[in-house]
Amino acid sequence: xxxxxxxxxxxxxxxxxxxxxxxxxxxxxxxxxxxxxxxxxxxxxxxxxxxxxxxxxxxxxxxxxxxxxxxxxxxxxxxxxxxxxxxxxxxxxxxxxxxxxxxxxxxxxxxxxxxxxxxxxxxxxxxxxxxxxxxxxxxxxxxxxxxxxxxxxxxxxxxxxxxxxxxxxxxxxxxxxxxxxxxxxxxxxxxxxxxxxxxxxxxxxxxxxxxxxxxxxxxxxxx
Ligand code: SAM
Numbered sequence: 001x002x003x004x005x006x007x008x009x010x011x012x013x014x015x016x017x018x019x020x021x022x023x024x025x026x027x028x029x030x031x032x033x034x035x036x037x038x039x040x041x042x043x044x045x046x047x048x049x050x051x052x053x054x055x056x057x058x059x060x061x062x063x064x065x066x067x068x069x070x071x072x073x074x075x076x077x078x079x080x081x082x083x084x085x086x087x088x089x090x091x092x093x094x095x096x097x098x099x100x101x102x103x104x105x106x107x108x109x110x111x112x113x114x115x116x117x118x119x120x121x122x123x124x125x126x127x128x129x130x131x132x133x134x135x136x137x138x139x140x141x142x143x144x145x146x147x148x149x150x151x152x153x154x155x156x157x158x159x160x161x162x163x164x165x166x167x168x169x170x171x172x173x174x175x176x177x178x179x180x181x182x183x184x185x186x187x188x189x190x191x192x193x194x195x196x197x198x199x200x201x202x203x204x205x206x207x208x209x210x211x212x213x214x215x216x217x218x219x220x221x222x223x
Contacts, residue, residue, distance in 0.1 A: 012138065018040050025091070090117035093118060098124045134159070136178050
Protein backbone atom coordinates (compact mmCIF):
# COMPACT_ATOMS: atom_id res chain seq x y z
CA UNK A 1 0.00 0.00 0.00
CA UNK A 2 3.06 2.22 0.15
CA UNK A 3 3.24 4.43 -2.96
CA UNK A 4 5.80 3.74 -5.67
CA UNK A 5 7.42 7.08 -4.84
CA UNK A 6 7.90 6.25 -1.14
CA UNK A 7 8.94 2.67 -1.95
CA UNK A 8 11.67 3.99 -4.21
CA UNK A 9 12.84 6.47 -1.57
CA UNK A 10 12.87 3.64 1.00
CA UNK A 11 14.99 1.50 -1.31
CA UNK A 12 17.76 4.13 -1.11
CA UNK A 13 17.89 4.01 2.69
CA UNK A 14 20.78 1.68 3.60
CA UNK A 15 20.14 -1.03 6.23
CA UNK A 16 20.48 -0.45 9.97
CA UNK A 17 21.13 3.27 9.92
CA UNK A 18 19.95 6.21 12.01
CA UNK A 19 17.55 8.02 9.70
CA UNK A 20 15.80 11.39 9.95
CA UNK A 21 12.74 12.03 7.79
CA UNK A 22 12.26 15.80 7.77
CA UNK A 23 8.68 16.75 6.95
CA UNK A 24 7.77 13.13 7.57
CA UNK A 25 4.04 13.86 7.89
CA UNK A 26 2.25 10.47 7.97
CA UNK A 27 5.50 8.69 9.02
CA UNK A 28 4.81 6.01 6.41
CA UNK A 29 8.38 5.96 5.13
CA UNK A 30 10.17 5.10 8.36
CA UNK A 31 7.34 2.83 9.47
CA UNK A 32 7.92 0.85 6.29
CA UNK A 33 11.70 0.62 6.80
CA UNK A 34 11.16 -0.39 10.45
CA UNK A 35 8.75 -3.15 9.42
CA UNK A 36 11.39 -4.43 7.03
CA UNK A 37 13.60 -4.81 10.12
CA UNK A 38 16.28 -2.57 8.73
CA UNK A 39 15.99 0.63 10.74
CA UNK A 40 18.45 1.25 13.58
CA UNK A 41 16.76 4.43 14.76
CA UNK A 42 14.29 6.84 13.18
CA UNK A 43 13.43 10.49 13.76
CA UNK A 44 10.43 12.07 12.08
CA UNK A 45 10.61 15.87 12.06
CA UNK A 46 7.53 18.03 11.47
CA UNK A 47 7.12 21.76 11.60
CA UNK A 48 3.32 21.69 11.68
CA UNK A 49 1.39 20.48 14.70
CA UNK A 50 -1.27 18.58 12.70
CA UNK A 51 1.13 16.28 10.84
CA UNK A 52 3.32 16.06 13.99
CA UNK A 53 0.44 14.69 16.05
CA UNK A 54 -0.66 12.46 13.19
CA UNK A 55 2.83 10.97 12.91
CA UNK A 56 3.15 10.52 16.67
CA UNK A 57 -0.21 8.72 16.90
CA UNK A 58 0.57 6.45 13.97
CA UNK A 59 3.95 5.49 15.39
CA UNK A 60 2.42 4.72 18.77
CA UNK A 61 -0.35 2.68 17.19
CA UNK A 62 2.18 0.72 15.15
CA UNK A 63 4.08 -0.08 18.37
CA UNK A 64 7.20 1.59 17.01
CA UNK A 65 7.61 4.38 19.57
CA UNK A 66 10.86 2.85 20.90
CA UNK A 67 12.38 2.87 17.45
CA UNK A 68 11.00 6.03 15.86
CA UNK A 69 10.85 9.37 17.63
CA UNK A 70 8.60 12.15 16.37
CA UNK A 71 9.82 15.70 16.96
CA UNK A 72 8.19 19.07 16.39
CA UNK A 73 10.44 21.67 14.80
CA UNK A 74 11.66 23.46 11.72
CA UNK A 75 13.80 21.48 9.28
CA UNK A 76 17.08 20.12 10.63
CA UNK A 77 16.62 21.92 13.97
CA UNK A 78 15.05 18.71 15.30
CA UNK A 79 18.33 16.76 15.06
CA UNK A 80 21.64 17.07 16.88
CA UNK A 81 24.96 17.01 15.02
CA UNK A 82 26.06 13.37 14.61
CA UNK A 83 22.66 12.02 15.62
CA UNK A 84 21.74 10.53 12.23
CA UNK A 85 23.50 8.86 9.29
CA UNK A 86 20.85 9.52 6.66
CA UNK A 87 18.55 12.49 6.07
CA UNK A 88 15.43 12.23 3.91
CA UNK A 89 13.51 15.32 2.77
CA UNK A 90 10.65 14.45 0.42
CA UNK A 91 7.47 15.86 -1.03
CA UNK A 92 8.28 19.58 -0.89
CA UNK A 93 9.45 22.17 -3.40
CA UNK A 94 13.14 22.19 -4.28
CA UNK A 95 13.64 25.75 -3.02
CA UNK A 96 12.27 24.78 0.39
CA UNK A 97 14.47 21.66 0.51
CA UNK A 98 17.52 23.76 -0.35
CA UNK A 99 16.56 26.31 2.35
CA UNK A 100 16.20 23.57 4.97
CA UNK A 101 19.62 22.14 4.06
CA UNK A 102 21.23 25.58 4.09
CA UNK A 103 19.70 26.57 7.43
CA UNK A 104 20.83 23.33 9.07
CA UNK A 105 24.18 22.85 7.33
CA UNK A 106 26.13 22.30 10.54
CA UNK A 107 23.96 19.27 11.31
CA UNK A 108 25.12 17.53 8.14
CA UNK A 109 28.84 17.24 8.91
CA UNK A 110 28.61 13.52 9.78
CA UNK A 111 25.72 12.56 7.54
CA UNK A 112 26.57 9.77 5.10
CA UNK A 113 23.69 10.20 2.70
CA UNK A 114 20.95 12.63 1.73
CA UNK A 115 17.83 11.38 -0.03
CA UNK A 116 15.85 14.26 -1.52
CA UNK A 117 12.63 14.30 -3.49
CA UNK A 118 11.62 17.76 -4.68
CA UNK A 119 8.17 17.99 -6.27
CA UNK A 120 9.42 20.89 -8.40
CA UNK A 121 12.62 22.90 -8.56
CA UNK A 122 15.08 20.00 -8.66
CA UNK A 123 17.63 22.46 -10.04
CA UNK A 124 17.68 24.33 -6.72
CA UNK A 125 18.51 21.12 -4.89
CA UNK A 126 21.28 20.06 -7.30
CA UNK A 127 22.81 23.52 -7.14
CA UNK A 128 22.86 23.43 -3.33
CA UNK A 129 24.46 19.97 -3.32
CA UNK A 130 27.09 21.08 -5.80
CA UNK A 131 27.99 24.15 -3.80
CA UNK A 132 28.09 22.34 -0.47
CA UNK A 133 30.31 19.34 -1.00
CA UNK A 134 27.81 16.64 -1.87
CA UNK A 135 27.96 14.50 -4.98
CA UNK A 136 25.01 12.80 -6.63
CA UNK A 137 25.29 9.02 -6.45
CA UNK A 138 21.86 8.16 -7.83
CA UNK A 139 18.97 9.92 -9.51
CA UNK A 140 15.58 8.53 -10.42
CA UNK A 141 12.23 9.66 -11.79
CA UNK A 142 9.10 7.87 -10.63
CA UNK A 143 5.74 8.38 -12.32
CA UNK A 144 2.64 8.04 -10.23
CA UNK A 145 -0.92 9.10 -11.04
CA UNK A 146 0.48 11.08 -13.96
CA UNK A 147 2.90 13.05 -11.78
CA UNK A 148 6.66 12.81 -12.23
CA UNK A 149 8.79 12.76 -9.08
CA UNK A 150 12.54 13.26 -9.12
CA UNK A 151 14.54 11.50 -6.42
CA UNK A 152 18.17 12.40 -5.70
CA UNK A 153 20.66 10.52 -3.58
CA UNK A 154 23.80 12.42 -2.56
CA UNK A 155 26.84 11.67 -0.43
CA UNK A 156 29.70 13.82 0.83
CA UNK A 157 32.36 14.12 -1.80
CA UNK A 158 33.73 16.21 -4.57
CA UNK A 159 31.05 17.08 -7.08
CA UNK A 160 31.65 15.28 -10.37
CA UNK A 161 29.90 17.73 -12.66
CA UNK A 162 30.98 21.35 -12.71
CA UNK A 163 28.29 23.68 -13.96
CA UNK A 164 29.52 25.78 -16.85
CA UNK A 165 30.22 29.23 -15.50
CA UNK A 166 29.06 30.83 -18.72
CA UNK A 167 25.56 29.43 -18.39
CA UNK A 168 23.05 30.24 -15.66
CA UNK A 169 23.80 27.70 -12.94
CA UNK A 170 20.16 27.17 -12.14
CA UNK A 171 19.53 26.30 -15.75
CA UNK A 172 22.39 23.84 -15.95
CA UNK A 173 21.09 21.95 -12.92
CA UNK A 174 17.64 21.64 -14.46
CA UNK A 175 18.91 18.42 -16.04
CA UNK A 176 19.87 15.72 -13.59
CA UNK A 177 23.35 14.62 -14.75
CA UNK A 178 22.81 11.00 -13.73
CA UNK A 179 19.37 10.97 -15.37
CA UNK A 180 21.03 12.30 -18.50
CA UNK A 181 23.84 9.77 -18.29
CA UNK A 182 21.42 6.85 -18.20
CA UNK A 183 19.08 8.51 -20.71
CA UNK A 184 16.25 8.07 -18.25
CA UNK A 185 13.05 7.46 -20.27
CA UNK A 186 11.07 10.06 -18.29
CA UNK A 187 13.69 12.83 -18.39
CA UNK A 188 12.37 14.43 -21.57
CA UNK A 189 8.81 14.47 -20.22
CA UNK A 190 9.99 15.94 -16.91
CA UNK A 191 11.95 18.72 -18.61
CA UNK A 192 9.04 19.52 -20.93
CA UNK A 193 6.74 19.85 -17.92
CA UNK A 194 9.24 22.02 -16.04
CA UNK A 195 9.56 24.33 -19.01
CA UNK A 196 5.78 24.54 -19.48
CA UNK A 197 5.44 25.38 -15.77
CA UNK A 198 7.99 28.17 -16.03
CA UNK A 199 6.32 29.57 -19.15
CA UNK A 200 2.98 29.65 -17.38
CA UNK A 201 4.45 31.54 -14.40
CA UNK A 202 6.22 33.90 -16.80
CA UNK A 203 2.96 34.70 -18.58
CA UNK A 204 1.22 35.38 -15.27
CA UNK A 205 4.06 37.58 -14.07
CA UNK A 206 3.91 39.52 -17.32
CA UNK A 207 0.37 40.61 -16.45
CA UNK A 208 1.42 42.02 -13.07
CA UNK A 209 3.42 45.18 -12.70
CA UNK A 210 4.87 44.86 -9.20
CA UNK A 211 8.58 45.11 -8.62
CA UNK A 212 8.62 41.62 -7.15
CA UNK A 213 6.99 40.20 -10.29
CA UNK A 214 9.61 41.96 -12.39
CA UNK A 215 12.47 40.48 -10.35
CA UNK A 216 11.07 36.95 -10.61
CA UNK A 217 10.49 37.43 -14.34
CA UNK A 218 14.11 38.37 -14.82
CA UNK A 219 15.16 35.33 -12.82
CA UNK A 220 13.06 33.09 -15.05
CA UNK A 221 14.60 34.68 -18.15
CA UNK A 222 18.01 33.60 -16.84
CA UNK A 223 16.81 30.12 -15.95
N1 SAM B 1 7.65 13.57 3.33
C1 SAM B 1 6.29 13.10 3.15
C2 SAM B 1 6.13 12.46 1.79
O1 SAM B 1 7.03 12.64 0.97
O2 SAM B 1 5.12 11.78 1.55
C3 SAM B 1 5.28 14.20 3.35
C4 SAM B 1 5.30 15.29 2.32
S1 SAM B 1 4.21 16.59 2.76
C5 SAM B 1 3.58 17.07 1.22
C6 SAM B 1 5.29 17.87 3.26
C7 SAM B 1 5.43 17.93 4.77
O3 SAM B 1 6.56 18.74 5.09
C8 SAM B 1 4.23 18.53 5.46
O4 SAM B 1 3.75 17.61 6.42
C9 SAM B 1 4.78 19.80 6.12
O5 SAM B 1 4.20 20.06 7.36
C10 SAM B 1 6.25 19.48 6.25
N2 SAM B 1 7.17 20.62 6.25
C11 SAM B 1 7.15 21.72 5.47
N3 SAM B 1 8.17 22.55 5.78
C12 SAM B 1 8.85 21.96 6.79
C13 SAM B 1 9.98 22.34 7.56
N4 SAM B 1 10.63 23.49 7.36
N5 SAM B 1 10.40 21.48 8.53
C14 SAM B 1 9.76 20.32 8.76
N6 SAM B 1 8.68 19.93 8.08
C15 SAM B 1 8.22 20.73 7.11
